[in-house]
Amino acid sequence: MKGSSTSNQSDIEPSSSRYGNLGTWAVIAVLLAFLVAAVVIGYLGWISTDNDVPTSGYLAMALGVVFSLAVGAGLMALLFYSSRRGYDEPAELVQEPDRDEGQGTSQQKDT
Numbered sequence: 583m584k585g586s587s588t589s590n591q592s593d594i595e596p597s598s599s600r601y602g603n604l605g606t607w608a609v610i611a612v613l614l615a616f617l618v619a620a621v622v623i624g625y626l627g628w629i630s631t632d633n634d635v636p637t638s639g640y641l642a643m644a645l646g647v648v649f650s651l652a653v654g655a656g657l658m659a660l661l662f663y664s665s666r667r668g669y670d671e672p673a674e675l676v677q678e679p680d681r682d683e684g685q686g687t688s689q690q691k692d693t
Contacts, residue, residue, distance in 0.1 A: 664670055
């Protein structure tokens with residue numbers, strides 16, 4: 583019986599991996615199509631005008647890129663720092679001990 587169950591599993595595995603590869607290639611193809619479309623639209627937008635970008639425009643663009651990269655790097659550093667220090671752990675409820683526990687034994691009545 584054990585031999586028959588392993589043969590059934592091996593029959594199932596190739597078909598599922600085949601579909602997994604097809605899905606992976608489909609996602610890659612769609613993403614590459616988006617990349618090509620973005621590059622073509624960017625190129626057409628770049629050459630569609632005869633206006634030159636002034637030096638201040640290039641300076642503003644460079645500062646924007648540097649600032650964006652600095653903010654991204656800083657946020658990633660904070661993410662790793664908080665993860666390693668344990669700040670990302672789930673909160674735990676700390677219950678305070680009841681104050682009536684010590685007083686309950688002295689107020690018991692003997693009947």
